Amino acid sequence: MIAFEDVSHDYGGGPLFRDVTLRLEQGSFHFLTGPSGAGKSTILKLCYGELQPSSGKVSVMGRALAEMTRDQLAETRQRIGVVHQDCQFLDHLSVAQNVGLPLTTTGRDLTETDLSDLLGWVGLGGHANAFPPTLSGGERQRAALARAVIVAPTLLLADEPTGNLDWDMSQRLLMLMVELNRMGTAIVIATHDLNLIRFAKAHVNARVLRFSGRKLQIAGAEL
């Protein structure tokens, strides 16, 4: 699903991480953790081609991102759901319109029932016609998750998806992602929250990738 071969990245101020080699299989569940500024968001951006690595090769769904044409990249991205750290909504559109956007902008069908089921799934059934600036931080994160999963992605990349949520809601959102994983979606979640990781491990076979120095390693049994 995702393969990194000797990937290094440097934004210009020295290497952020070096020689990352990893392979995340179809249908797998991974957490990406480590100190603030270690490069978690950068790894996610490399996975959906928002960023090219300084060196090394990133492949997604069997194809090197750097070798894809624009159309191939767009097609690949349609199969990837992304929950951005800052959510990135269009404030003049309603919650329902924002959530439906990944489908409507690519000409795919969206029924009212599908949309209301999905909003209900993330506990936002009563907010379909609200506008993003009126949502709380946690409601925005839930809407961002709904928008990411509306395309029934093969891969879901979530950057601190529970950062603004209380513990109950964090668990609930995590379980939604576990449910999605059980239906076959590969999941990668960047998070600082070790409690969330421990909670997840009781429900799913999740592996943990952890930054240690400038390396990204599979974490051992300490988590």
Ligand SMILES: Nc1ncnc2c1ncn2[C@@H]1O[C@H](COP(=O)(O)OP(=O)(O)OP(=O)(O)O)[C@@H](O)[C@H]1O
């Ligand atoms: N576009 C950019 N240009 C220059 N430096 C950047 C850019 N984006 C990120 N950085 C720097 O790269 C480092 C890693 O950033 P990144 O957002 O990947 O870390 P993170 O582990 O996700 O952090 P956090 O947990 O705080 O979200 C940080 O020091 C950040 O300031």
